Amino acid sequence: MSCATPLGLGVLTAYRAGELVAEEASGLEEHLFACDTCGARAAWMEGLAAGVTDALRRGDALLPITAATADRMRGSGLTLREYHARPGESVACTVGADDDFLVTYLHAELAGVSSVDLVVIDEAGVERQRTKDLPVDATSGHVVYAISGKHVRPFPSTVLVYRLETAGRQLGDYTFVHTAFRAP
Amino acid sequence: MGCHATLQRVVVSAEQAEEAALHASFAARILAFGRCHLRDIHAARDLVQQVLLIVLESLRAGSLREPEKLASFVLGTCRNVVHDWKRTGQRRQDLLGQHAELLLPAPLAPDMASLDRERLTGCLDGLAARERSVITMTFYEDLDASEVARALSMAPGHVRVVRHRALARLRECMGEES
Numbered sequence: 119m120s121c122a123t124p125l126g127l128g129v130l131t132a133y134r135a136g137e138l139v140a141e142e143a144s145g146l147e148e149h150l151f152a153c154d155t156c157g158a159r160a161a162w163m164e165g166l167a168a169g170v171t172d173a174l175r176r177g178d179a180l181l182p183i184t185a186a187t188a189d190r191m192r193g194s195g196l197t198l199r200e201y202h203a204r205p206g207e208s209v210a211c212t213v214g215a216d217d218d219f220l221v222t223y224l225h226a227e228l229a230g231v232s233s234v235d236l237v238v239i240d241e242a243g244v245e246r247q248r249t250k251d252l253p254v255d256a257t258s259g260h261v262v263y264a265i266s267g268k269h270v271r272p273f274p275s276t277v278l279v280y281r282l283e284t285a286g287r288q289l290g291d292y293t294f295v296h297t298a299f300r301a302p
Numbered sequence: 303m304g305c306h307a308t309l310q311r312v313v314v315s316a317e318q319a320e321e322a323a324l325h326a327s328f329a330a331r332i333l334a335f336g337r338c339h340l341r342d343i344h345a346a347r348d349l350v351q352q353v354l355l356i357v358l359e360s361l362r363a364g365s366l367r368e369p370e371k372l373a374s375f376v377l378g379t380c381r382n383v384v385h386d387w388k389r390t391g392q393r394r395q396d397l398l399g400q401h402a403e404l405l406l407p408a409p410l411a412p413d414m415a416s417l418d419r420e421r422l423t424g425c426l427d428g429l430a431a432r433e434r435s436v437i438t439m440t441f442y443e444d445l446d447a448s449e450v451a452r453a454l455s456m457a458p459g460h461v462r463v464v465r466h467r468a469l470a471r472l473r474e475c476m477g478e479e480s
Contacts, residue, residue, distance in 0.1 A: 127469040127473065131465060133338055134334050134338055135338075135440070135444075135447065136338050137447055137448075138338075150331055150334065151331055151373045154327070157331050160334045161329075165417040166422070167441040167444075172419055173419055173426050174438065174442070176419070176423040177427045179426070180431065181438060182432070182435040184439075184453050186453065187439065232456070249431050250430075251430065252432070252435075253431075253456070254455060256455040
């Protein structure tokens with residue numbers, strides 16, 4: 119059975135988050151409970167919520183988060199290995215067998231900055247990766263990101279420079295001296 | 303004796319099938335209702351249990367006079383339960399005491415958790431960094447648009463745009479009709 123006026127993802131997300139005014143929410147509920155098509159959409163969203171933690175843990179992509187997110191992750195039982203780095207600093211790092219995520223806090227002069235690019239440069243000075251438009255954690259004032267332990271464990275020992283840029287301006291270089299994971 | 307035992311098994315099996323069908327149809331909708339009105343995932347999960355128990359009891363007692371109005375009855379039960387909880391501050395403990403033998407043993411969301419996790423991982427990896435951040439804060443941290451906006455120095459409207467775009471891309475990537 120199809121729906122003539124299916125609930126959009128945006129409005130369904132807003133409803134779940136309590137963002138709709140009472141009248142809107144009530145009207146949406148009447149439709150949601152009566153419509154199997156939209157009920158299936160709601161089920162998809164709950165599946166996404168249920169699966170997102172596991173999916174992020176398996177993923178390879180850098181995940182911009184906030185310090186509060188890291189607290190929540192830690193509180194939910196995830197194992198985090200955390201590093202703080204300041205411009206010009208060199209940080210010794212590694213990854214353990216049980217680390218779900220490596221979380222990095224990049225300190226910088228970020229007043230008035232809401233978006234940065236993160237550039238990864240190898241030992242030969244070659245740009246290996248550029249992640250654009252990372253948000254800045256407004257509460258902590260840092261750029262915070264997580265990478266899954268699963269993604270990092272295969273890395274060899276290496277030295278990488280992480281460079282923060284905004285609007286073509288360099289904010290800082292951070293050197294990470296990574297020691298490869300050794301299985302126990 | 304053999305026939306009685308067999309009949310018992312058939313009855314139990316039919317009841318379990320009824321429970322499973324009700325759960326499959328309404329659990330996600332009740333959970334969404336709970337998230338909206340209770341703003342707490344644990345309370346929302348308790349709401350699913352309580353509402354489904356009440357509805358099952360009503361169905362078995364023949365109290366639902368118009369079966370075609372089941373959906374409306376479920377929604378009405380959600381509203382009544384949440385209203386009672388907010389008024390009295392009571393929740394699951396009372397229900398457990400009264401109906402422990404009826405509690406659904408199945409995991410809360412076997413049908414809701416049926417997304418292909420490997421594919422979801424790849425699809426999340428394919429989002430832009432900011433989209434990934436907004437999705438994580440929305441679906442892992444249960445933050446609303448204003449809360450995400452404050453955390454990331456974005457306007458709430460911008461958060462909603464990014465969120466909507468990310469969801470559309472996820473659904474397309476997961477092979478779902480948008």
